[in-house]
Amino acid sequence: MAVRIQTEDFNAGLEISQLSAKRRDIGALVSFVGLVRDLNDGDAVSQLTLEHYPGMTEKALEAIVSQAQQRWDIVDALIIHRVGVLQATEQIVLVAVTSAHRGQAFLACEFVMDSLKTEAPFWKKERTAAGERWLEAKASDDEARQRWNPS
Amino acid sequence: MKIKIFYFARLKETLKFSSEDLELPDDLDGLSLLKLKAHLANRSDVWRQMLMGKLKVRGAINHALVDDKALINDGDEVAFFPPVTGG
Numbered sequence: 001m002a003v004r005i006q007t008e009d010f011n012a013g014l015e016i017s018q019l020s021a022k023r024r025d026i027g028a029l030v031s032f033v034g035l036v037r038d039l040n041d042g043d044a045v046s047q048l049t050l051e052h053y054p055g056m057t058e059k060a061l062e063a064i065v066s067q068a069q070q071r072w073d074i075v076d077a078l079i080i081h082r083v084g085v086l087q088a089t090e091q092i093v094l095v096a097v098t099s100a101h102r103g104q105a106f107l108a109c110e111f112v113m114d115s116l117k118t119e120a121p122f123w124k125k126e127r128t129a130a131g132e133r134w135l136e137a138k139a140s141d142d143e144a145r146q147r148w149n150p151s
Numbered sequence: 152m153k154i155k156i157f158y159f160a161r162l163k164e165t166l167k168f169s170s171e172d173l174e175l176p177d178d179l180d181g182l183s184l185l186k187l188k189a190h191l192a193n194r195s196d197v198w199r200q201m202l203m204g205k206l207k208v209r210g211a212i213n214h215a216l217v218d219d220k221a222l223i224n225d226g227d228e229v230a231f232f233p234p235v236t237g238g
Contacts, residue, residue, distance in 0.1 A: 034238055050237065051159060051160055051163075052237070053157065053159055053211070053214075053230060053232070055214055056211060056214035056215075056230070059214045059215075060214075060216075081237065081238075092238070093237070093238055113238060116237060116238050117235075117236075117237065117238040118235065119216060119235065120235060120237050120238075121159065121211070121230075121232060121235055121237075122236065122237025122238070123159060123160035123161075123232065123233060123235065123236050123237070124236045124237065125160070134160055134161045134233065134236075135236040136233075136234075136236070137207075137233070137234030137235065137236050
């Protein structure tokens with residue numbers, strides 16, 4: 001299990017292949033890569049700045065991974081999240097989960113992303129022609145996280 | 152008691168600083184996050200708007216997300232920030 005916060009880009013293919021290397025019990029590897037869109041709320045976005053809370057961010061992500069481990073039968077998990085200034089089309093985040101079977105890996109990967117979106121202390125500021133603005137949290141992200149809670 | 156407070160994102164930009172060390176009177180029995188917000192809001196209208204205004208503010212104590220009822224102890228690291236928007 002690994003959690004990394006970094007300013008530099010990552011090689012998703014390399015990271016994914018390293019996650020399953022030297023193991024023969026992995027039947028499924030599910031990954032998600034988040035990218036910087038060039039359009040948000042109808043405005044062209046040229047640049048995104050990601051701020052975070054050093055110390056808390058790592059703990060929050062580790063807690064999310066350990067919840068996923070308790071809930072699903074997963075072999076390994078990796079989260080890489082970039083911070084700093086990113087341009088449109090650049091990679092922001094990678095979540096990869098390995099498991100013996102696909103069902104557990106799909107669920108765990110989506111749970112990690114939904115939890116990251118609502119619990120990990122990152123904030124995005126985007127630059128448009130009109131200037132810079134902080135993104136507002138979306139109710140749909142809270143709802144996506146809510147559905148993982150036992151009803 | 153002494154605590155450290157961090158501010159992030161919109162809050163940091165509003166204040167033009169990102170952290171402060173705060174000494175609080177010891178008679179603040181059972182200092183909740185809400186009580187601390189109210190204490191800070193008394194500094195000025197800018198502070199009141201920022202912490203008790205329309206825009207939601209989340210809080211953390213010692214790197215854990217908490218609600219307004221959470222209690223703060225001597226030496227704690229407190230943080231205030233907008234709802235998170237990573238990923």
